[in-house]
Amino acid sequence: MNTVTVSASKNYDILIGSGLMNQLGSLAQKLGKAQKVCLVSESTVFPLYGETAADSLKSAGFTVVTFVFPAGEESKNAQTYLALLNFLAENRLTRSDLIVALGGGVVGDLAGFAAATYLRGIRFIQVPTTLLAAVDSSVGGKTAIDLPAGKNLAGAFCQPSLVLCDTDTLNTLPREIFRDGCAEVIKYGILYDPVLFSHLEKHGLDFDREYVITRCVELKRDVVMEDEFDTGARMKLNLGHTIGHGIEAKSNFTLSHGKAVAAGIAIVSRASGCKDTPRILAILRQFGLPTSTKETADDILCYALSDKKRSADQVNLILPNAIGDCAIVPTPVGQLKSFIQAGL
Ligand code: NAD
Ligand code: GLY
Numbered sequence: 649m650n651t652v653t654v655s656a657s658k659n660y661d662i663l664i665g666s667g668l669m670n671q672l673g674s675l676a677q678k679l680g681k682a683q684k685v686c687l688v689s690e691s692t693v694f695p696l697y698g699e700t701a702a703d704s705l706k707s708a709g710f711t712v713v714t715f716v717f718p719a720g721e722e723s724k725n726a727q728t729y730l731a732l733l734n735f736l737a738e739n740r741l742t743r744s745d746l747i748v749a750l751g752g753g754v755v756g757d758l759a760g761f762a763a764a765t766y767l768r769g770i771r772f773i774q775v776p777t778t779l780l781a782a783v784d785s786s787v788g789g790k791t792a793i794d795l796p797a798g799k800n801l802a803g804a805f806c807q808p809s810l811v812l813c814d815t816d817t818l819n820t821l822p823r824e825i826f827r828d829g830c831a832e833v834i835k836y837g838i839l840y841d842p843v844l845f846s847h848l849e850k851h852g853l854d855f856d857r858e859y860v861i862t863r864c865v866e867l868k869r870d871v872v873m874e875d876e877f878d879t880g881a882r883m884k885l886n887l888g889h890t891i892g893h894g895i896e897a898k899s900n901f902t903l904s905h906g907k908a909v910a911a912g913i914a915i916v917s918r919a920s921g922c923k924d925t926p927r928i929l930a931i932l933r934q935f936g937l938p939t940s941t942k943e944t945a946d947d948i949l950c951y952a953l954s955d956k957k958r959s960a961d962q963v964n965l966i967l968p969n970a971i972g973d974c975a976i977v978p979t980p981v982g983q984l985k986s987f988i989q990a991g992l
Pocket of ligand 2: 784785787788790878882885886
C-alpha cells in the first residue's frame, strides 16, 4: 500500500493498494467523532462493492444508511443532489457524521457536492472505483453537478477527509472505461513525468497499477497544493481538454470523454510542433486511443466555445514542448481555428 498526503485547506491521506476496501471502517473510525455513515453509490457499483464497504463500516461500529442512484452522467443532476440532501436530513446525519462516496467520478462529484453543502459542510471519504476517479476526480476537492446549460456548472471546492483507492476494484471495470482513464494517465506523463511516460510505453495496458496510480496522485497532489482553487498551475490538467471537449460535444457525447481527450492531446501536440509528437501519437495508439477526429476545425471550435464557463475572447491552451514540459499559453479566440487546423 502507498500513502500520499495532501496539505491544502484540509490535510488528508490518499491510500492506494490492493484489498483496502475491507479496511474502510477502521480507517473511517480513525477520523474520529462520527457515528453514522451515509454510503452513496450507484446501480452498477453498489452490487459489486456495496456490501463489502457497508460490512466494513458496520464492523467498525458505524450505523450505515445507503443512497443508491442509477449509474451514469445523467444522474449527476440537481434532482439526484436534492434527493440525497433530503435523504441525509431524513436520516438525521449530523455535522460530525460522514458521507462515503463509492464509485467513479459521477458518484464522487455528486456525493462530494452534497457533503460540501449539507449542514454547510460535513466530512466525506472518496472511494474511487474507476481509473479516472482514482487518478483525477477523487483528489483535489472539485465537486459538482451538471445543469441543463452544461457540465459541472454548480459545485464547490471541498477536500475529502480521506481517499481510499482499492486497486482491486479496477478488475471489474469494462475495458473501454479503463482505456478512457488511461488517457488521463498518459496526460500526467506528458505534463510532468518522462519516467512515468516511459513506464507506460514499456508496459502498455498492463502497467503496474499501484505505481502508476500513486505517481499520478502525487503529481496531482503537487498541483493542488500549488493552486488549490484553479487560478494558475492547475489549469495544466486541462491538456487536450479544450479541443477534446469540442469533439466530445460535437459527437453529442457518443464519443467518450477519454477518447475525445486523447484526440485533443494528439491535435495540440501536432499543432504546437512538440518535438515528442511521434512518441505521444504512438502511446495513444498503443492504448487503443484515437489520434485524430472526423470533425472539422470549425465544428470543434464552435462546440468548444459553447462551454458556458469559458470567457469569450481568450482561451488558455496547454501546449506540450516535450514529454514532461508543457506551457499554459493564453490564445486569442481568433487564432484558434488555424491552430486546430494545423493539428488535424
Ligand atoms: P462514472 O462514474 O460514470 O463511471 C464510468 C462507468 O463505470 C459507469 O458506467 C459506472 O457504473 C462504471 N463503473 C464504475 N466503477 C466500476 C467498477 N469498479 N466496475 C465496473 N463498473 C464500474 O465515470 P468516471 O469516468 O469515473 O467519471 C466521470 C465523471 O467525473 C464526470 O462527471 C466528470 O465530470 C467527473 N470528473 C471530475 C473531476 C474532478 O476533479 N472532480 C475530474 C475529472 C472528471
Ligand atoms: N480535473 C482537473 C482538476 O482537478 O483540476
